[in-house]
Amino acid sequence: MSIAASNSNANAPTQLLRGARETYAYRRVGGGIRRPLICLQHFTGTLDNWDLAVVDPLASEREVILFDNAGVGRSTGTVPTTVAEMASHTLDFLDALCVTSCDVLGFSLGGMVAQEMATTRPSIVHRMILVGTAPRGGEDIMHLDKPSLAAHLGDPSLKGYAVLQKIFFAPTSSSQAAGAAFIERLGERGEDLDPPSGPNVAAAQMAAFREWERVTATGAADLGRITQPALVVNGVRDEMIPVRNSYRLSEGLPNAMLLVYPDSGHGSLFQFHDSFTRQGAAFLGSDSPFAPF
Amino acid sequence: MSIAASNSNANAPTQLLRGARETYAYRRVGGGIRRPLICLQHFTGTLDNWDLAVVDPLASEREVILFDNAGVGRSTGTVPTTVAEMASHTLDFLDALCVTSCDVLGFSLGGMVAQEMATTRPSIVHRMILVGTAPRGGEDIMHLDKPSLAAHLGDPSLKGYAVLQKIFFAPTSSSQAAGAAFIERLGERGEDLDPPSGPNVAAAQMAAFREWERVTATGAADLGRITQPALVVNGVRDEMIPVRNSYRLSEGLPNAMLLVYPDSGHGSLFQFHDSFTRQGAAFLGSDSPFAPF
Numbered sequence: 001m002s003i004a005a006s007n008s009n010a011n012a013p014t015q016l017l018r019g020a021r022e023t024y025a026y027r028r029v030g031g032g033i034r035r036p037l038i039c040l041q042h043f044t045g046t047l048d049n050w051d052l053a054v055v056d057p058l059a060s061e062r063e064v065i066l067f068d069n070a071g072v073g074r075s076t077g078t079v080p081t082t083v084a085e086m087a088s089h090t091l092d093f094l095d096a097l098c099v100t101s102c103d104v105l106g107f108s109l110g111g112m113v114a115q116e117m118a119t120t121r122p123s124i125v126h127r128m129i130l131v132g133t134a135p136r137g138g139e140d141i142m143h144l145d146k147p148s149l150a151a152h153l154g155d156p157s158l159k160g161y162a163v164l165q166k167i168f169f170a171p172t173s174s175s176q177a178a179g180a181a182f183i184e185r186l187g188e189r190g191e192d193l194d195p196p197s198g199p200n201v202a203a204a205q206m207a208a209f210r211e212w213e214r215v216t217a218t219g220a221a222d223l224g225r226i227t228q229p230a231l232v233v234n235g236v237r238d239e240m241i242p243v244r245n246s247y248r249l250s251e252g253l254p255n256a257m258l259l260v261y262p263d264s265g266h267g268s269l270f271q272f273h274d275s276f277t278r279q280g281a282a283f284l285g286s287d288s289p290f291a292p293f
Numbered sequence: 294m295s296i297a298a299s300n301s302n303a304n305a306p307t308q309l310l311r312g313a314r315e316t317y318a319y320r321r322v323g324g325g326i327r328r329p330l331i332c333l334q335h336f337t338g339t340l341d342n343w344d345l346a347v348v349d350p351l352a353s354e355r356e357v358i359l360f361d362n363a364g365v366g367r368s369t370g371t372v373p374t375t376v377a378e379m380a381s382h383t384l385d386f387l388d389a390l391c392v393t394s395c396d397v398l399g400f401s402l403g404g405m406v407a408q409e410m411a412t413t414r415p416s417i418v419h420r421m422i423l424v425g426t427a428p429r430g431g432e433d434i435m436h437l438d439k440p441s442l443a444a445h446l447g448d449p450s451l452k453g454y455a456v457l458q459k460i461f462f463a464p465t466s467s468s469q470a471a472g473a474a475f476i477e478r479l480g481e482r483g484e485d486l487d488p489p490s491g492p493n494v495a496a497a498q499m500a501a502f503r504e505w506e507r508v509t510a511t512g513a514a515d516l517g518r519i520t521q522p523a524l525v526v527n528g529v530r531d532e533m534i535p536v537r538n539s540y541r542l543s544e545g546l547p548n549a550m551l552l553v554y555p556d557s558g559h560g561s562l563f564q565f566h567d568s569f570t571r572q573g574a575a576f577l578g579s580d581s582p583f584a585p586f
Contacts, residue, residue, distance in 0.1 A: 224492060247537075250529055251529055259551065262547065262583075
């Protein structure tokens with residue numbers, strides 16, 4: 001590769017990789033002797049939605065790989081309407097990258113993709129951090145029409161990322177201040193940006209949420225089969241994917257540790273980025289076969 | 294003081310201190326520049342029930358003070374039948390010791406006493422670790438007659454601490470092995486032992502659980518008034534005080550971080566003592582006004 005390494009998502013170059021079916025956009029940040037950490041993004045999020053306050057500290061001891069799934073950002077193809085198909089594309093991407101074992105940070109929709117990867121190809125997932133996400137058959141997943149979210153999504157005075165500040169953070173002055181700082185950090189990357197996701201991305205991903213919410217006969221059993229160490233993280237006031245979904249993950253996954261942050265919503269990892277990256281790095285760096293670290 | 298310092302609950306001498314109403318038995322372990330950590334014990338537990346794998350690592354950076362409440366172990370007086378009265382005795386003890394600010398580790402019943410102390414005299418409680426406990430008005434608190442517990446408590450083949458291994462640990466081979474190791478560690482202290490608690494201690498403390506389980510008009514409001522940073526910890530399979538009580542603490546306390554361990558019951562802190570003391574020390578050592586660390 002002729003592309004220089006970067007230690008920050010503020011300036012890591014976006015790269016393209018041809019997979020079996022599609023060409024995927026991705027970025028590599030940092031490096032180190034540990035296995036890489038693949039980051040799987042939230043609803044409508046692109047490479048540019050990864051907060052450098054989360055990515056950069058984690059990248060100080062390992063390579064962090066940010067990834068646009070099919071049809072998102074500059075990746076080619078159609079956005080899948082199931083989590084299973086998103087996991088399939090992620091595995092195609094890792095195969096093309098010749099990665100046979102990695103850690104996974106899955107946020108929201110990305111956490112569902114991570115669970116699906118761990119179920120369909122357990123050998124490739126070493127440790128998982130699942131933030132603000134839900135198991136299959138979870139409750140109240142991304143119902144943007146409910147009043148607490150619709151009020152902000154339908155507010156014409158909120159432009160651009162301002163709506164993200166409202167729905168990713170709790171309605172307290174402290175959480176909203178953390179949200180404003182998050183939005184400001186997102187602006188630190190000035191060029192080589194992904195195109196923002198349009199309505200077609202949102203519609204397909206929303207269909208995937210609805211499919212994931214359905215209870216299947218094997219739902220609970222699948223959770224019990226995921227034996228990799230997992231760190232489940234959430235904000236106690238998450239309106240988008242409520243914390244009781246994280247309780248269910250912690251109760252159903254046989255080898256998971258649960259960590260819940262106060263005064264925060266869906267974006268708890270961005271609000272408490274110092275704590276999250278400290279805890280996340282300690283979890284990922286553990287040599288134990290068990291989740292507690 | 295002529296009594297030599299000890300770095301382990303295996304041999305720290307038991308001391309007696311005259312308070313306003315009673316004489317209290319206690320032990321001081323370790324030392325350091327940080328404020329002391331007061332440890333408040335579980336149902337029928339004495340100074341000898343504090344696992345040195347939990348106490349000793351925490352005592353490496355601070356003084357850890359183990360305490361027998363009124364009527365327990367070698368402390369004089371009658372065992373109170375309310376958590377409020379137990380908190381009152383704990384404050385008497387700290388007053389006699391001239392401690393005006395401390396951290397508190399409250400396990401099970403001790404976690405309820407810690408909440409009551411933080412409510413009645415907020416100035417004395419700096420940070421709290423609440424393990425395997427419940428808020429006032431919590432659910433299914435210490436119902437020893439339910440089948441999952443009664444089966445062990447009524448088993449004549451289980452002698453001495455063997456019953457503790459069954460009810461403090463989950464019914465998996467890994468958790469039971471951790472329980473056996475815990476019981477073995479309790480045996481490392483060979484002399485200067487507290488008398489075991491008798492039926493009168495159990496009856497009074499059980500009355501306190503029943504009183505604590507009652508919802509009062511101000512119950513939820515009291516939780517919201519506890520603004521000290523708190524670390525709430527539980528085992529996901531706690532049968533004695535189920536984990537949903539820890540969810541309620543995390544949801545109700547405005548400044549609490551929740552940490553739930555897999556494959557463990559009421560005694561999660563003993564099972565995962567390496568992780569618990571690492572996390573606990575990091576939490577107690579934080580200079581932030583917020584719980585996340």
